[in-house]
Amino acid sequence: MKVAFISLGCAKNLVNTEQMMALCREAGYTVTGEPEGADVAVVNTCGFIDSAKSEAIDTILSIAPLKEQGRLGKLLVAGCLTQRYQDEILEELPEVDGILGTGSYTDIVPAIEAVLEGDTPTYFGDIDHTIEDGERLVSTPSYTAYLKIAEGCDNRCSYCVIPYLRGRYRSRPMESLLEEARGLAESGVRELMVIAQDITRYGTDLYGKRRLADLLRALCRMDFHWIRLHYLYPDEIDQELIDVIAEESKIVKYLDIPIQHLSDKILRAMNRRGNGALISDVISTLREDIPDLVLRTSIIVGFPGEGEEEFEELCRLLPGYCFQRAGVFTFSAEEGAPAAAMPDQVPEDVAKHRMELLVDLQSRVMDQWNEDRLGTVMEVLCEGFDGDMGCWVGRTYADSPDIDGHVYFTAAGQIPAGTFVNVRITGTSDGDLTGEIEE
Structure with a gap:
């Protein structure tokens, strides 16, 4: 029995896919990433904003012809898109043979068994009480892996539907996290990425107080080289956490802190905790x-x-914060989110123009940071040889995978992927850095 998995969306979703893959392997199935020739294909979807929904639907429709051609057995769809559109998926996409919501990832094996028997399984468990522990079949490169420390969100930002798709905030017990982390370290993972919708809130629901600093201290005693943090909310960052990040050499000095805006009026409308002064x-x-x-x-x-x-307030204040990395998005009026029904909606063309202006403003900050790296020696995690560029490629501490830039560098010998090397930066190229290995 061969089961293919395709994971869309964020890293947190990828962890859920890895859980499903492990359950299938435990059941004796062969797990693959290629739908063609599989008995069942599972698409784990994102349904957060319009672009993610479109990607999910396009992926489903691109796989469907394999069924008609006899090169794929059944098609299951899981994740946020199905959680959000339980009825519509089966009605409007007849190519789909069964669906699982975000509360039912651990039901993947029964769902596969049901769909192979000709049923149309619809599994929708309690999104506030999911099983987050257990085995994972890690699908990232062998030297890097994610550690999801919590699920769900209690922030209730007015533009966001995540609480309705993922449930309330639920910290995982520290003992389970440390056991999982030890296994990752022993398997050779060098870069551990600590993730959740809001990692700064870790422990508040389970222990009655913030425990992220304690967790990080324990992780730093393990055999990781880099520990990377996503995402931190400004109102939950306290001095203890700042001190741990500053003092622990394994924690990379790169923090992802989504601020969303700098106008107090807009922050209040967004239902964001804190204001511009706090940020x-x-x-x-x-x-x-x-x-x-x-x-x-x-x-x-x-x-x-x-x-x-x-x-204009945002444009005036933002450069002073010197965010070296930024993702700028136009507002997406998501059905079910309070902001979708707010008055004074901004026309789409105006929003797009503002995004372009802000991206241009922000790109100058990034370009200047890259220029300042010229002549310096930086530690780089090699990710392999890039045949198109004809050189090695990797990332610095300032580059999180899939969302930031790269360093392209030359070296005389072979550099195995997952190796940390020192690279002298000699140039910049469209947001990336170039250099040569420092012997």
């Missing part, structure tokens, strides 16, 4: 206490009620 204070403290800190953030433009005054 400013936190960023100032972080930069003062953590040398060479690289910050990534996310920003939404075109939110309902954002006039020229609020957008």
Whole structure:
């Protein structure tokens, strides 16, 4: 029995896919990433915003012809898209043979058995009480892996539907996390990426207080080289956490802190905790206490009620924060999210123009940071040889996988993927760095 998995969306979704893959392997199935020739294909979807929904539907439709041609048996769809559109998926996509919601990842084997018997399984468990522990079949390169420390979200930002898709915030017990992390370290993982919708809140529901600092101290005693953190919310960052990040050499000095806006009016409308002054204070403290800190953030433009005054405020203040990395998005009016029904919706063309202006403004900060790296020697995690570029490629501490840039470098000998090397930076290229290995 061969089961193929395709995972879409965020890293948190990938962890769920890896859980399903492990359950299938335990059941005796052969797990693959290629739908052609499989008995069952499972597409784990994202359904957060319109672009993610379109990608999921396009992926499903691209696989469906394999069934008609007899090169694929059945098609199951799981994840956020099915959780959000339980009835519509089966009605509008007859190519789909069964669906699982975000509360039923651990039901993957019964779902496969049911669909192979000719049934149309629809598994939708309690999204507030999911099983997050257990085996995973890690699908990332052998030297890097994710550690999901919590599921769900309690922040209730007015533009976001994640709480309705993933349930309330649920921290995993620290003992389970440390056991999983030990296994990853023993398997050769050198870069551990600690993830959740909000890692700074870790422990508040389970232990009655923040425990991220304690967790990080324990992880730093394991055989990892880099420990990377995604995402931290500014109102939950306290001095203890800042001190741990500053003092522990294994924690890379790269933090992903989504601020979304800098106008107090818009932050209130977004139902974000804190205000512009709090964001400013936190960023100032972080930069003062953590040398060479690289910050990534996310920003939404075109939110309902954002006039020229609020957008100009954002443009005026943002450069002072020197976010070296930023994702800029236009507001997406998601059905079910309070912001979709707010007055003063910003026209799509206006929002898109504002995004382009902000991207241009932010790109200057990134370009300047890259220029300042010229002549320096940086530690790089080699990810292999790039045949198109004709050289080796890797990432610095300032580059998280899949969302940031790369370093392309030359070397006389073979550099195995997963090796850390020192590279002298000699140039920049469209957001990336170039260099040569420092012998």
